[in-house]
Amino acid sequence: MIDENGILFILSGPSGVGKGTVRKELFNRANDLAYSISMTTREKRPGEAEGADYFYKTNEEFEKLIEAGQLLEYARFVNNYYGTPRKYVEDTLQDGKDVFLEIEVQGAMQVKENFPEGVFIFLFPPSLEELKNRIIERGTESQELVLKRLKEAQNEIDMMDAYDYVVVNDDVDAAVTKIQSIIQSEHCKRERIAKQYKQLLKEE
């Protein structure tokens, strides 16, 4: 009835908060959501497919895309670039499909800069104690390193102000339900749809 564009949703939050688990459960439930496919300069591994696992580029191609503003965010790990291609996101949104991007806080801040119309969701730890436990469980060895990562996480939490929503991850199912509510309610936002609805009544 309404020819509506998709919305880009960005899920982020401090290391150890459980972003990956929440994203997996969300995709188990939602089948009308496109996962943002990353671009990389690392080599394609056996079993991987272009446009499914990654978009594969040479170093030179990737750097040209950076210069042309064609990446919503990017970073370099172990001599390879990884990033979020603007074109894939924009094409998918124009097809009327929402895109979901799960990403570290630093990357989310880049996306915010390059795509401010996205909806930014901050996943929040149930408590500092719990976050510490999760960081320890992930196998960071020394106490010094745990404290360093915890300090980083606290700094990341201070970046919460750039986000539209905060969802506490005290329970994965509850957190995913909240994210689904956010997705549905964003599609009801008056500024997104009022114009088209008014048009609809005039056309009749």
Add this chain to the structure above:
Amino acid sequence: MIDENGILFILSGPSGVGKGTVRKELFNRANDLAYSISMTTREKRPGEAEGADYFYKTNEEFEKLIEAGQLLEYARFVNNYYGTPRKYVEDTLQDGKDVFLEIEVQGAMQVKENFPEGVFIFLFPPSLEELKNRIIERGTESQELVLKRLKEAQNEIDMMDAYDYVVVNDDVDAAVTKIQSIIQSEHCKRERIAKQYKQLLKEE
């Protein structure tokens, strides 16, 4: 965990759009929502109770409350005042409970003026044809009157811009689910809760 205030939700929309039906179904599903109780100068009828059906006031009392800015909205029908008392709404919100108010467009505009922090949801007819049918079904007799009410409804739709959300009422169940999503996601809005969450981490 978080000591959060309730939120005032206002459901409105043109005559005949089905606000009452949607509100009833919402209250069938939700048990953690307070329905806004109106104040009136009309006499208490047998079986009605103060503070359950209405808050009953004399004409003089009501007019004093109007002057004191103690009504979020009010109107006069058949020589009686009807209105939404600010105090009941604010007390309920402070108890951490959401308040839900279903109201005509004119009343909603008054609430917007007096309580801009409310969340305003506009219920939208699936089509002009459907709205016309519903107006006819309600028993407005002459074609002239139907056209007049339809014209009014179109004017009311132009007030949509004052609202935060637009929900199309093509299906009552779907509309209620969307409203529930809006309620849940509004509680995840960063500007409502970020301060308290940050505090939480510092206290530990």
